[in-house]
Amino acid sequence: MIPAAFEYYAPTTVAEAAKLLAKHGDDAKLLAGGHSLIPLMKLRLAQPKAVIDLRGVSELSYIKEASGGLSIGATTTYYQITSSRAVAKAAPVLAEAAGMVADVQVRNMGTIGGSLSHADPAGDLPAVVLALNASISTATSAGKGRTVPIDSWFVGLLTTSIKPGEIVTGVSIPALAHMTGTAYEKFANKASRYAIVGVAAVITLDTSGACKDVRIGVTGAGPHAVRAAKTEAALKGKKLDEATIQKAAGAAADGIDCLSDVHASAEYRTHLTKVCAMRAIQKAASRAK
């Protein structure tokens, strides 16, 4: 399978890349790790006339500690994330989930910016950045870059709130509060390792051991990653005993229009969402101690 012909551009700065994107508009596609885009181009489901390769834009590849949290450049690969001490310390669940993506070859190429821009319904990192309360920064050629809270980023199947001409430049993750535990649990497709369902939990306990704060991200179940709002509400302020967790996890798929496809029926996805939520909550709570 061979992609349709295109012009290839290899800018070395964000400014140059943004200018190329502004010039070519809808005819252009940004290329990061290429592990979603190139397969689509080979199937000719994507036929961009211009491909703007971001891998040579060195200013987009970094992991920085930022007041206890993290700032990660868009073209930082899964491999770089899994092998970073800073990530292991400030956002261990991100390293955990990035290490569960596909296989080593995909992790060597695939990027956090590509994953969050592509917004695959079965992508792992979308659930994790939702739970971590991340924000996304973008740049344009006209200097109209934005910072977008993650809660308003994923809006539909393979769709984000990115605007024409915008390039995702990085992801910011706030510092985890004291007594916080995190976990990611996924039920993976056996061949590709894509998440049939994946649930990320970030739980903060207070001194009495009750749940002070909680964010839960769900991927794979519906058309795009979402927070499990009902589950969060059912945990907040409560002691996280088995019965409370089980009841809360039972609501994890509420409000999600679960997908039905060759990998799993909607009914099965609903079930898996509850199970993954329960495991992620248990694990995160146990790690918060």
Place this chain on the structure above:
Amino acid sequence: MGHNITVTVNGTKHTSDVEPRLLLAHYLRDVLTLTGTHIGCDTSQCGTCTVMLNGMAVKSCTVLAVQANGGEVTTLEGLAKDGKMHPLQDGFWEKHGLQCGFCTPGMIMVSYGLLRRNPKPTEEEIRHAIAGNFCRCTGYHNIVKAVQYAASKLK
């Protein structure tokens, strides 16, 4: 349309005029006639097309040749030195790590990438590392043994 690229493959610099849509796997096999790199699924799933790009194992059916411009590629053909097989190649021979051999180039290259990052992997780590490579006839036990053999020989 043509794009001028220079890629160092197995230590030799090659300069070629290629179409941007040319895949790295096709560049290696058809332009440089290095057919040790196989193409199996052509859909990023099977791993037989694995090569090292700038020190990392990648699936060459999912990388454009232009993305390797200015970079270094190592293929199966680049492993033997001075007429002597690489310990991984010996390992697949000694431990019967192949039957038809179709998956072998990718298995060896992904293991090569593993041993560079982790010279003394556990069995579990080896199995995790080759998870993106499919073997449809040997089975994985002897492949794991072959990688363990190589790890024991590589100092």
